[in-house]
Amino acid sequence: MFDFLEGYDVLGAFWMTVKLTALSAVGSLIWGTLLAAMRVSPVPLMRGFGTAYVNIVRNIPLTVIIVFTSLGLADIFGVTMGAADNFDVQGFRLAVLGFIAYTAAFVCEAIRSGINTVPLGQAEAARAIGLNFSQTLRLIVLPQAFRAVINPLANVLIALTKNTTVAAAIGVAEAALLMKEMIENEAQTLAIGAVFALGFVVLTLPTGLLLGWLAKRLAVKR
Amino acid sequence: MKLRKVTAASAAVLALALSATACGGDSKDDSSSSGSGGGGKIKIGIKYDQPGLGLKEPDGSFSGFDVDVATYVAKQLGYDADQIEFVETKSADRENALARGDVKIIAATYSITDERKQKVDFAGPYLLAHQDLLVKKDSKISEATDLNGEKLCSVTGSTSAQNVKDDFAPKAQLKQYGGYSECIAGLQSGAVDAVTTDDSILAGFASQDKYKGQFKLAGLKLSNENYGIGVKKGDSATLNKVNAALEKMVSDGSWQKAVDENFGPADYKNEPAPKVGVIVK
Numbered sequence: 001m002f003d004f005l006e007g008y009d010v011l012g013a014f015w016m017t018v019k020l021t022a023l024s025a026v027g028s029l030i031w032g033t034l035l036a037a038m039r040v041s042p043v044p045l046m047r048g049f050g051t052a053y054v055n056i057v058r059n060i061p062l063t064v065i066i067v068f069t070s071l072g073l074a075d076i077f078g079v080t081m082g083a084a085d086n087f088d089v090q091g092f093r094l095a096v097l098g099f100i101a102y103t104a105a106f107v108c109e110a111i112r113s114g115i116n117t118v119p120l121g122q123a124e125a126a127r128a129i130g131l132n133f134s135q136t137l138r139l140i141v142l143p144q145a146f147r148a149v150i151n152p153l154a155n156v157l158i159a160l161t162k163n164t165t166v167a168a169a170i171g172v173a174e175a176a177l178l179m180k181e182m183i184e185n186e187a188q189t190l191a192i193g194a195v196f197a198l199g200f201v202v203l204t205l206p207t208g209l210l211l212g213w214l215a216k217r218l219a220v221k222r
Numbered sequence: 223m224k225l226r227k228v229t230a231a232s233a234a235v236l237a238l239a240l241s242a243t244a245c246g247g248d249s250k251d252d253s254s255s256s257g258s259g260g261g262g263k264i265k266i267g268i269k270y271d272q273p274g275l276g277l278k279e280p281d282g283s284f285s286g287f288d289v290d291v292a293t294y295v296a297k298q299l300g301y302d303a304d305q306i307e308f309v310e311t312k313s314a315d316r317e318n319a320l321a322r323g324d325v326k327i328i329a330a331t332y333s334i335t336d337e338r339k340q341k342v343d344f345a346g347p348y349l350l351a352h353q354d355l356l357v358k359k360d361s362k363i364s365e366a367t368d369l370n371g372e373k374l375c376s377v378t379g380s381t382s383a384q385n386v387k388d389d390f391a392p393k394a395q396l397k398q399y400g401g402y403s404e405c406i407a408g409l410q411s412g413a414v415d416a417v418t419t420d421d422s423i424l425a426g427f428a429s430q431d432k433y434k435g436q437f438k439l440a441g442l443k444l445s446n447e448n449y450g451i452g453v454k455k456g457d458s459a460t461l462n463k464v465n466a467a468l469e470k471m472v473s474d475g476s477w478q479k480a481v482d483e484n485f486g487p488a489d490y491k492n493e494p495a496p497k498v499g500v501i502v503k
Binding site: 085 | 314317318337340378397404
């Protein structure tokens with residue numbers, strides 16, 4: 001029944017999906033946290049940059065961003081991410097860059113909502129004992145904020161996992177690209193679609209369950 | 223708390239049920255309106271995004287070789303041009319569109335292959351295309367082996383891309399995009415050295431006004447693509463009528479006229495009209 005799978009590296013394609021997701025997740029968590037810090041910082045220029053970035057980037061369709069990284073950054077401006085002679089590596093790095101740029105906007109907003117759950121008194125107390133802004137944020141506010149936003153971040157992570165399929169648009173050999181290739185060759189649209197849908201459920205369902213459990217355990221009881 | 227859970231669950235069930243019935247209703251409407259056929263309209267599947275073959279123009283009209291063939295065939299089946307309803311059939315959806323009865327026939331760069339023949343019947347072939355390369359006018363690439371080390375572009379998952387990787391030039395740098403327009407843009411800007419797919423498709427792109435005179439076909443015959451007209455499996459009445467229509471189109475000269483009109487400006491050397499039922503391997 002599943003003989004159409006023969007000759008295709010389905011696991012390899014999903015491994016590419018996992019790599020794209022993992023690298024983009026780490027990158028967007030870092031960049032998103034920085035953006036969130038900017039948005040709550042006392043410096044108007046930083047606040048303005050953070051707000052502008054989030055509102056612009058999250059309103060651009062991801063496909064446009066990903067295709068731009070390849071057609072615009074690489075082809076026109078020559079940004080090849082240190083892989084000018086290898087389109088496979090170049091496409092992968094450009095895609096990760098695009099996913100980080102896009103997902104960070106959502107991570108930023110999730111974290112900012114978490115910061116809003118931390119009572120104002122916490123920051124006031126921190127200031128009272130002489131901590132500056134960055135110390136207050138790093139030591140007092142963000143640790144509590146993160147524990148409050150594990151569930152929203154899990155949503156962002158699951159969305160990111162599925163969004164990696166857009167990388168097929170610039171030829172990164174992940175699951176969606178293999179799916180197109182198989183549908184092109186095999187004329188078995190439904191069965192192939194089902195296999196790849198199942199693959200994504202296998203990737204995302206445990207993520208959701210694990211992070212949901214973590215969120216319950218780590219939530220700050222107020 | 224318990225009450226809230228029950229409410230949430232029942233809301234979810236309700237939403238599911240609603241969406242399920244909505245889908246069911248839609249598809250039933252589609253099939254009944256096209257299935258009855260006969261007097262009213264004929265639905266024909268084409269591509270909307272391939273200049274020279276099947277293209278939806280900004281004003282809503284359709285142009286291209288596939289469109290011309292489909293219009294001619296529909297005429298022979300007893301439908302005037304205003305009785306034709308063109309439906310977009312993307313590559314991945316062609317078999318299902320026929321099986322569901324969404325369209326009566328499909329003329330959309332549909333290469334006849336053994337795998338597909340298990341799902342649909344093919345009339346024709348009506349055009350023999352070859353995988354080829356589109357290069358800049360002054361390019362030195364003239365053989366498939368020249369591609370090694372060069373940058374080549376094709377569309378994600380397409381057979382052409384796989385052929386190059388597997389057979390012709392394993393050392394070529396292959397860039398894959400979601401559509402051919404991105405590849406052509408890359409070729410124009412110099413980011414890639416060649417674009418590969420069926421010569422008919424490449425000729426269609428190169429014939430567009432904005433690209434006229436910039437590109438040429440390398441003229442390689444890297445594969446044989448026999449374009450057929452897809453008909454629902456087992457619908458031999460339609461199949462025979464379409465075949466008869468295709469034969470007539472060739473014999474009365476309309477076929478050559480359609481080829482010249484649609485691929486002319488790209489210096490495309492077409493194969494002679496294929497004979498119905500003869501598939502060039």
